[in-house]
Amino acid sequence: MGIIGFGGMASYHAKQLQDYKKVKVVGIYDVDPERMAYGKECGYKLYESKEALLADKKLDIVLIATTNEVHKELVIEAMEAGKHVICEKPVTMNSDELKEIMAIEEATGQIFTINQNRRTNKDFVLMKNKVEEGLLGDVYVIESRVEGSRGMPKGWRTIKELGGGMMLDWGVHLIDQLMHMVKEKVTNVYCKMYSIEYSEVDDNFRLTMTMESGKTIHIEVSTNNYITHPRWYVLGTEGTLQIDDWNCDGQITRCVDKDAVWEDEIVYTKAGPTKTMAPRRKESTETLTLSEPMDVTDSLTVVYDQLVDAIKGKASLTITSEQAMRVMKVMEAAFESYDSGQAIAVSI
């Protein structure tokens, strides 16, 4: 494999692949001489141009890990040069660009995948498994939040034309996770965005997706939250799930006695009387403690395993451009919603 764009993410790929048998990183190309120097330090062959890299017959695969605005042209050039391609997310700046890629993908027959690697994150898999075990009854709301307080890193993330902002950076993962889990069409998208520190991109967003069955998926990404919400919060007819953070600490509290006697009395709280919000009797619920699932492999190598299997014709791709297209269309509807103040009716 050769790498075009040897920034932070590419060197993370390279490190993860150091002891990996199926793919060997041969060389790199980056427009930045400092990154080239770092590549040399790591022992990689340096190509003097992207053309030189793409012309190297020894390379089967190319990783595109540049800034987002040049993904499209590089992915297309690489496929046309006869390479299989893995591209960092977001795959492109918009769905039109992705459409162009998909035409070339079909024309060349090359294998093309995207590093949409958070489907194996343990916190996500834990949530997904518990929901699919039916522990919560019918699920009607899934809340997914990733919150930091250090603002956005300076650099390309703050610049609109380089594909900056939190929707394209984190939104793309969090939307992908839940579209992978909830196998329904998205029918409505509403999104609020905020530019707290950087005026041209969203450094915070709140996205509400309505699914065909009526389920609500709510996703928030923030860079200015000094106190955080739980990573996952899921409401079902029979119970509630909460996973606090990436360490997977959390709980499920379930109803075990739907018919528990309702004492027809007003309860007096410090904020006055309430019938409706009176606490449930403890014995009518049960609480299950959640913790890190030990049988889940969450590694970049999982994405490469799938890529290699597809190249060898052993299995079809798990992360496809069709899936990336759906995520891209949801993000476009989100931007349209924010720009117009409207909820956008869709069928994605």
Added chain:
Amino acid sequence: MGIIGFGGMASYHAKQLQDYKKVKVVGIYDVDPERMAYGKECGYKLYESKEALLADKKLDIVLIATTNEVHKELVIEAMEAGKHVICEKPVTMNSDELKEIMAIEEATGQIFTINQNRRTNKDFVLMKNKVEEGLLGDVYVIESRVEGSRGMPKGWRTIKELGGGMMLDWGVHLIDQLMHMVKEKVTNVYCKMYSIEYSEVDDNFRLTMTMESGKTIHIEVSTNNYITHPRWYVLGTEGTLQIDDWNCDGQITRCVDKDAVWEDEIVYTKAGPTKTMAPRRKESTETLTLSEPMDVTDSLTVVYDQLVDAIKGKASLTITSEQAMRVMKVMEAAFESYDSGQAIAVSI
């Protein structure tokens, strides 16, 4: 004062007024013989009809605490009978009904107020004071949540034509609190509602209001949440506030060093690498513990003090029909949003 409709809330009023000097409850009328019997037990005069109650020259004030669908006609009858009126919330079923009341209010010159009493709730006042002290910088999101897990009490709350559902029951308070605090027009309303247990009314809702300055107010009321979010969660440019519950336990975490060195490194979490979500250094923030404010009086008698002062001409009303009209219009936009799947542009 006479009381028409002697259910749970009315008997709560009566109890709160037992040792109150400025207003004396004389008698009651209720269509339900059981409630009449209970009124007798409490030592109140029983009127044989609402007409008999309204004809009693000794009564200055009438409390209307019936189900919501008859508020309008009773408030109007009472004002036309020369009574000052205090009405339970929601004041009416819709804004047209309230408009009719306001016409009679103006024509008769009677004093009319609504028991929109949660503006003195300690958790709300604590949040409001901290925001107004400027501890969070510019506030851009206020989240207000009231969550229970016992479903809705059976009875009128589950019936649409009696004004049931959580929006009219709790929404009316939570919207009023924040419109009282954020003195701006509402420009956009988006709302999702759920009917988990009772099909004809909302037993859960999520309302997003956008204010003229761009501030977001997010309000949720739920009756099927076995794990709860904090009561208040507020985001400002300089910090975050959280108040856990009605007991007012909570905290503010603020940034004290905006320029704290950003280590330009990827942090490796259990869910993979991230630059953006790396935790902030402890010493760049400070945490203030919040607790119950001791200088706040939260009692129904505050509402009666204001009513009596207005009747005596000492002060103008604090809770007016104009304010209730704004809240009603937000709720109508919320229902419209839910019915249409659209965000509703408004100027309220």
